[in-house]
Amino acid sequence: MKKKPLAFLLALSLTLSLCACGGGTAATPTPNASAPVETQSAGTDATSETRIFTDSVGREVELPAQIDKVAVSGPLAQIVLFALCPDKLVGIANEWDVSAEAYLDTAYYNLPLLGQLYGGKGELNLETLLSSGAQVVIDVGEPKDTIVEDLDALQEQTGVPFVHITATTQTTGDAYRLLGELVGMEEETETLASYCEEIYDRTAAIADSVEKVDLLYITGPDGQNVIAQNSYHSEIIDLLSNNLAVVESPSSKGTGNEVGLEQILLWDPDYIIFAPDSAYDAVAGDPTWQQLTAISSGNYYETPQGPYNWMGFPPSVQRYLGMMWMAKLLYPDAADYDLYEEVARYYDLFYHCELTQEQYDALVANSIGKQAQ
Template sequence: MRRTKLFAVLLAICLMISAFAGCSKSNEQANKSESSTAFTDSAKRQVKLPAKITKIAPSGSLAQIVLFALAPDMLVGVSDKWSEEAKKYLDPKYANLPVVGQFYGGKNLNIEEIAKLSPQVVIDVGEAKSTIVEDMNSISSKVNIPTIHIDATTATMPEAYRTLGKLLGREAQGEALAQYCEQTYKKTQDIMNAVGDNGKVKVLYCSGKDGLNVLAKGSFHAEILDKVTNNVAVLKKFSSSGAGDPVDIEQIALWNPDVIIFAPGSIYSTVGSNPAWQKLNAIKKGKYYEVPNGPYNWMGSPPSVNRYMGMIWITQLLYPEKAQYDVYKETVKYYDLFYHCKLTEDQYKALVGNSLLKK
């Protein structure tokens, strides 16, 4: 009788343990399913991502600028070290983020650093290449981290920010950035419609230490330049590099631009006293300017959301009667939205000192 009772007690205990274990397993599976979600990126790839994302890594510098505006606190690292010039406009807590390198190409990709920082997702933002699916899959397998692509051109950046806002739980900030991009892009179109093709100023964009690299008409990096000017740099063949294509001073003289825009770090400060350049009308008339730079070149390098500020600057520079911006107020607004920086008037003057405030 005692054995029967003992057996019954043991059986009851076993059943309880089994039920508890089954329940725990069921809860664990439920939690697992709740902790991840399927996301379809712009390359039509379905990627399994955490339901709540708090740690991200950019695929490169273009994605870094876009993501920094939306969620700087989520970045576990940056693709390139911030320059000392850039640090003037950044909160110190973001200025010294670890450098993980570029995921594309992988020449300076730091796999060990990425593993240590363990981002939940690598985010690529920009115009999709024909190999985008293979590229994203390759990055994901290389670092063993989910990788997604969000398509974004100057025209489609608003939708990109709305998508990223939902993905990262930053809908309000994503919408604010989207609206800014929409409004700036539309106003640029309105200004240029008022100017008309015949009213576009003949412009040449020069870069490099000797100023003899140009952004060719039709090249990827000349998108904004082509939109708002008559870009005289017509070349039969051109590269897709932000450094532009090399030419000589004789070719520049043949193009005879009305205005020359110099990239940061080029020869803007010495070109006025350079005999070879003094022959050009744009130089003789003082119609040459340097692109504002900080944290990034307003016209590109990389060609990301920094170009919206470039649209405002260059339309006001070339077509002041049509643009009618208060560039100081616009710059303060932009730096607050995209760089989380309270820009001072002195900082603004330093930024545009060789362009809008040039004497």
Template sequence: MKKIICLCLALAVLLCACATEKPATKTSRSFVDDLGRSVQIPDRITRIMPSAAMSQLILTAIAPDLMVGLATEADDPLLPESIRSLKNFGKLHEVNAEELALAQPQVIIDIGEPKDSVREELENLEQKTLIPTIYLSATLETMPETFRKLGALLDREEKAEELAQFCERTYARTKRILQSAEKADCLYVVGAEGLNVIAQSSYHAQLVDLLTHNLAVVDNPLSKGSGNAVTPEQIALWNPEFVLFESDSIYDTARDNPCWQHITAIRNNHFVEVPKRPYPWLSMPPSVQRYLGMLWLTYVLYPELCDYDLQAEVTEYFRLFYGCELTGAQYEDLLKNSMLK
């Protein structure tokens, strides 16, 4: 009973607040999301909530000032100041509905992997929170269109176009470079011992699959950040010529690690640590920061084919997507373990 009363009070606060924002709630409109659902939303949206980390990174780029809460931590000083003090509600399927109502979001925005379970998850979330929830699909190839849809949804068309064009330009140039590249045999490994791999064809492997010959072929690729567990013997059988170590993995000790010291990539110093700020550049979450990863990893693997200035491109990304004027010292720190020695 106490929980029901708290929820009613929280919803009352939300309704009262909405009543004072007449331009935002005077009329409503129908928005057709990427599940084909027609969702009734306010005509003018001024308060949004991401459903999870992937959504949060994308919304941070286009409308950080409209966010009223977080789905994952955002305390890195490279991120917009306006979001760093927001409450972290965690993944919204685990959220406390009363607390969320007090944040007064007008809409919850879910962006990510097209999965069979998405529709049911969003309907359950709407029933739990009583807040309209929309879904937009996003992959490396379709991210520009996702930004344009968000631009129309949030009345941020000009910013959306800037972001979309950066993604389009980066993706098109990368595809052009790959036409002339002999893809490197590669493993992307995670975990404290480096014995989990981001398997070929998994959602987290999209970028690695695009840029390399991902050797991690397994029977049941897991689409989660912890990847698939493998044995040292399997690593030896794959014997990659290039290895990507997750940050906080065994990059620093790989040369002395019995599981790794005889691997071709380690013997030839062809291994790097994936940049991790403000979020890991290759995945985790597999969101818009992967365009940073695209710029960086293409440059590391195929430098002779790259006709761009990596520092200039990374600096431009931070300006556009994070509102951060990256200094030369900050750039060097970001990539201190991420370039070939």
């Protein structure tokens, strides 16, 4: 039932986009497989060659032999690919958070806004995509049930190759290697892949060595939502804690499941982590919240954010920051590393910036217990 409405909307969107271009046919990108290749600045001989690439859901996609212009299908792909090939990106899925100005090169702020394929703010802007010269559109993350049909439909309607790369916190290393093959940057992706595997393996070893604490990750402006156990967004939470948020149907959204304060009181966790822009600032003076063990004992913290939420939303590679931070916060004796040094290393690899001690201190102002400092 999902396939027909999406295909219809995509076809309608493409038709409207092309009609809206105006100015005659010369200004309208032709939706065929060779058009994006012909717009590249690289030599004709290099871009006229093609190859077959098999993506994570088994689709065999014909691609140019050399990839110089990449579009992203959503914010997860944006974060993953910004680390690897920022200069190949022809656009961004979402505008950068205002905090990004402190970390990212401003040259990347003015990239065209492509929108995104699934959920979030806005839809994929096919007009902008077709005018960008993108040689491929890359989707990264959890594959939707209709991913094959959706990408096949988009590819047929736009003439631009679409590929999906599946990535979880445990498999991001392999995802980067596949991306390296895709964009011709195997050496660069091996550095990122090895890093992701190193951090995950170390975090898993810490988790196996400790008695996990009872914890809730709370979202929403009033603190009425939780990230439920066994959801895509809960991977780090489930790895490093006893996630008390067990619900019948875990939400696939970053806002989590709405459960209400009464249920949170029944769970009564020993630790609470609040999402950015949640109820962290309000709970200290609220008598109802003070009934919770985590609040009355002072074991509640706010997730660092800059330029993204370290625990996810979107649930992309910045969750490796969340792993390092959460392990150090909850199990400081087992997490035997300097958190600032680790965070600075991440910012260098994935955001291409040098993180100062002052920037780090601001990021973790509400996020680190005394033992973890």
